[in-house]
Amino acid sequence: MFDPSPVMQAEVSSSMPGEQLMKGMVFVTKLAVRHALTWYVMRENFSFKTEHSDSKRLMVSCEDDFCPWSVHAICCKGDNVWKIAKCKGPHTCDKIQNAHDGRMIDSAFLAYVLKRYIQEDHAYKIKNLRHVALAVQNTKYHTTRHCRPVISIDATHLYGKYKEKLMIAMATDANNKIYPLAFAIVESESTETWGWFLACIRRYVTNRRHLCVISDRYPGIQAIFRDTNRDFLQPPMTEHYYCLRHLCNNVNTRWNNETLKNLVWRAASATQEKKFNATFDLIENVNRDVHEYLKDVPKEKWALTFDKGYR
Numbered sequence: 001m002f003d004p005s006p007v008m009q010a011e012v013s014s015s016m017p018g019e020q021l022m023k024g025m026v027f028v029t030k031l032a033v034r035h036a037l038t039w040y041v042m043r044e045n046f047s048f049k050t051e052h053s054d055s056k057r058l059m060v061s062c063e064d065d066f067c068p069w070s071v072h073a074i075c076c077k078g079d080n081v082w083k084i085a086k087c088k089g090p091h092t093c094d095k096i097q098n099a100h101d102g103r104m105i106d107s108a109f110l111a112y113v114l115k116r117y118i119q120e121d122h123a124y125k126i127k128n129l130r131h132v133a134l135a136v137q138n139t140k141y142h143t144t145r146h147c148r149p150v151i152s153i154d155a156t157h158l159y160g161k162y163k164e165k166l167m168i169a170m171a172t173d174a175n176n177k178i179y180p181l182a183f184a185i186v187e188s189e190s191t192e193t194w195g196w197f198l199a200c201i202r203r204y205v206t207n208r209r210h211l212c213v214i215s216d217r218y219p220g221i222q223a224i225f226r227d228t229n230r231d232f233l234q235p236p237m238t239e240h241y242y243c244l245r246h247l248c249n250n251v252n253t254r255w256n257n258e259t260l261k262n263l264v265w266r267a268a269s270a271t272q273e274k275k276f277n278a279t280f281d282l283i284e285n286v287n288r289d290v291h292e293y294l295k296d297v298p299k300e301k302w303a304l305t306f307d308k309g310y311r
């Protein structure tokens with residue numbers, strides 16, 4: 001079991017993990033400022049972009065150009081620390097549109113959290129373990145009544161010394177805020193490792209019925225949800241859906257058409273069957289291939305109006 005707070009505090013001098021950055025807060029390094037920002041955006045469910053970054057200054061702003069939120073950190077010469085000089089806000093953007101999947105949590109951030117953790121707890125040695133899983137904030141997830149039983153799972157490369165993959169499970173609360181629940185390091189993505197990771201989540205994080213798990217359409221993930229021997233991943237225990245952002249991005253990568261991408265998003269997030277059908281017809285008119293492509297994906301897996309309300 002892993003509580004990130006002491007790890008974060010070791011690097012972050014005067015900010016609590018997930019806390020809004022405020023004028024006067026002090027950090028050991030520029031990277032520590034970045035990690036504190038990442039931790040915050042993860043909790044608040046938006047993305048930021050870097051306006052300026054050099055050895056003296058770091059300026060970031062909300063990814064939404066019309067939103068006034070920004071943070072300006074400077075390196076204080078004499079003390080050799082980084083200080084928050086300016087904060088503007090609050091957000092006026094639609095955070096849900098802005099960032100829906102916690103994509104600010106990049107592998108550098110996760111690798112950093114894991115590295116700090118392993119450094120500080122010598123009982124854990126990656127190379128001696130085939131799999132490592134860390135549960136984060138599990139107590140909160142259990143006890144928070146506002147937390148919907150919705151989990152997003154994803155995997156990323158672990159760069160640097162270790163060639164393993166990093167798996168992550170993130171939770172969404174009633175305000176669509178996203179925060180990490182569990183990480184795992186595995187040798188590769190497979191039916192076996194995904195099955196093991198989800199079994200860990202079921203055992204250590206949540207045993208709620210109708211747990212909604214959202215993922216991309218990676219075959220290894222799809223296989224574990226088809227495997228009827230894993231009854232804890234079958235309805236009514238678990239409902240599996242596809243990530244809308246992944247689906248929209250796939251369409252955009254293949255057909256490179258912003259209008260189509262938006263139409264797919266609109267169809268996926270329609271709350272009435274009538275509206276879904278109208279948008280789906282529109283997609284057919286714009287591009288028959290995209291329509292065919294989407295018809296091959298079971299609509300109860302990606303369209304809100306057919307997902308029985310568990311998402």
Ligand SMILES: [Zn+2]
Pocket residue numbers: 046062063064067068069091092093
């Ligand atoms: Zn914003």
